[in-house]
Structure formats: C-alpha cells, structure tokens
Amino acid sequence: MIQAIIFDLDGLLVNSEPLWRRAEAVVFSGLGIDLNDEELAATTGIRLDEVVRIRHREHPWSSPSLPTVEKAILDELEGLIRSDAGPTPGAVATVRFFAERGLPLAVASSSPLRVIEAQLRKLELLDAFAVLRSAEFEKLGKPYPGVYLSTAAALNVEPRLCLAFEDSLPGLIAAKAANMRAVAVPAHEFAAHPGFGVADLVLPSLEHWTDALWQRFCSGENFLVPRHL
Numbered sequence: 233m234i235q236a237i238i239f240d241l242d243g244l245l246v247n248s249e250p251l252w253r254r255a256e257a258v259v260f261s262g263l264g265i266d267l268n269d270e271e272l273a274a275t276t277g278i279r280l281d282e283v284v285r286i287r288h289r290e291h292p293w294s295s296p297s298l299p300t301v302e303k304a305i306l307d308e309l310e311g312l313i314r315s316d317a318g319p320t321p322g323a324v325a326t327v328r329f330f331a332e333r334g335l336p337l338a339v340a341s342s343s344p345l346r347v348i349e350a351q352l353r354k355l356e357l358l359d360a361f362a363v364l365r366s367a368e369f370e371k372l373g374k375p376y377p378g379v380y381l382s383t384a385a386a387l388n389v390e391p392r393l394c395l396a397f398e399d400s401l402p403g404l405i406a407a408k409a410a411n412m413r414a415v416a417v418p419a420h421e422f423a424a425h426p427g428f429g430v431a432d433l434v435l436p437s438l439e440h441w442t443d444a445l446w447q448r449f450c451s452g453e454n455f456l457v458p459r460h461l
Contacts, residue, residue: 233452234413236389237330238380241341242277243399244417244438245323246351248309249276251316255308256283259301265291273421277400279342279373280305310350317354322438324355326397329441331360338363340383340396342373342403363387375402380410395449397438401427413449415441 243249253272260267265287275283284298284305296304330337337360341348345366352358363386370378384391396407396414401422407414408430416431417438428434432454435441 233393234335234395234449235393236336236338236384236387236395238338238340238383238387238394238396238407238412239327240277240396240398240400240403241339241348241351242343243320243419244397245320245327245339245357246355247318247320248313248351249399249419251309251312255305255312258308259304260287260291262304263291263293263301265293276419276422277342277374277402279367280344281368282373306344306347309347313347313350313354317351319355320438322441324357326438326441327357327360329443329446336362336387336389338365338383338387340365340367340379342367342379344368373402374400375405375409377406377410380407380412384410384412398431401425404428404431 239245242252253269256272257267275286280302281298284301288298327337339348339352339361343366345364345368348364348366349358352361363383365379365383365386367373367379370376370382372378380396381391384394391411394412396412397417398404398407398414399417399419404414404416413432416428416434418425418428418434423436433445
C-alpha cells in the first residue's frame with residue numbers, strides 16, 4: 233500500500249532545531265530584537281522567509297532588508313551545521329530501514345535546498361534520497377501541503393501511497409492535507425499538543441520505529457487509539 237517514504241529534515245532526522253534557534257537569536261539580537269526560547273520555538277517548522285516576516289511585523293526595522301536578514305540567518309546556520317549538527321536518535325537506522333527495502337525516499341523540508349544538502353551531507357545520507365524538495369520553491373510553506381504534493385509528483389507516486397515522517401505540527405498538517413499517511417515524532421516539549429492527534433501514529437523518537445509497525449502500514453491497517461507508542 234505504501235510506495236514511497238517522505239521525511240521532514242530539521243528536528244526529525246537532524247538535531248538542527250536548536251541550531252536554527254541559535255542562528256535566529258544571533259541575527260535578530262543584532263537588530264535589537266531579543267527573543268526567548270518560547271518565542272523562537274513558536275515558529276518551528278515554518279519557512280524562513282515567513283519567520284522573518286513575522287518578526288518584522290512584531291518588531292519593525294528599517295534596515296537591512298528582509299532578504300538580507302534571511303541570508304544572514306542561513307550563513308550563521310550553515311556554520312553551526314558544520315560544527316554541531318548530528319542525527320537524531322534512530323534517524324540513520326530508519327532511513328536505512330526503508331532504503332534496504334527498495335523504497336524511494338525523499339525529503340520535503342521548509343529549509344532552503346542549500347541547507348537540506350548541507351545537513352544530509354553532514355550525516356552522510358545525501359545519496360539515500362531520490363528527491364530533495366524545499367518549500368522555498370512553493371507559493372506557500374508548511375502547513376500548506378504544496379511541498380508534499382510536489383514531492384510526491386517528483387517521485388511519481390500518488391500522495392495517498394506515501395508515508396510521511398514529521399516532527400512539527402505545521403509539517404504534520406501539511407502532510408495530512410496532502411492526503412498522506414503520517415508518523416509524527418514531536419519534540420518532547422510539544423508531544424502533549426492535541427494537534428498531533430491527526431497523525432496515524434505518534435512515536436517518542438525514531439528509535440521506536442520497527443518492522444512490526446511497518447507491516448501494519450503495509451497491510452493498510454488503521455492504527456486505533458491510543459496512537460502514541
């Protein structure tokens with residue numbers, strides 16, 4: 233029943249969400265905007281240009297331009313990726329699990345393509361994926377389903393036959409809106425959010441992915457409440 237696997241990247245495969253927050257904090261602080269951890273976490277999963285627009289609405293600045301601020305954040309982030317990025321628990325094993333079964337794999341991420349490639353290169357997983365798709369090429373980022381629909385099209389697989397893995401609520405909403413089955417792996421601080429109830433399955437980490445769960449998806453079985461494992 234499932235013919236392709238689509239992964240989010242930041243926070244799901246790579247422990248990069250703290251790096252994004254650090255990069256944003258550095259750049260916005262330089263503009264006189266001091267954001268606390270809760271404020272930085274609130275934009276998890278949202279495309280960077282949209283994040284910068286949000287901050288500009290909240291704390292208007294006259295200069296530099298919004299694209300210049302985006303570039304500064306990406307430049308800061310790439311340095312952090314080179315020094316500090318690593319896989320989340322179970323990430324490499326889960327990618328290999330599906331690769332060994334001959335399924336086409338893709339990344340559908342809010343990150344720009346340059347960041348996607350940098351992170352997968354750091355994890356030595358770049359060659360595992362047939363398709364890399366960034367929401368930077370979509371009219372709207374997650375939670376809109378565009379990046380998932382275009383990823384399925386690039387894989388030449390119907391969205392309903394794709395299984396998506398997501399860690400953020402905007403990403404999960406995007407995958408479900410694209411008519412995909414979805415596994416949510418939320419960060420601990422967000423795990424209790426009721427919005428994750430739309431997922432077909434919620435895992436505490438990718439370390440909990442098993443062949444038994446895969447067989448249930450393959451059989452077309454619906455996961456019954458409780459969905460958290």
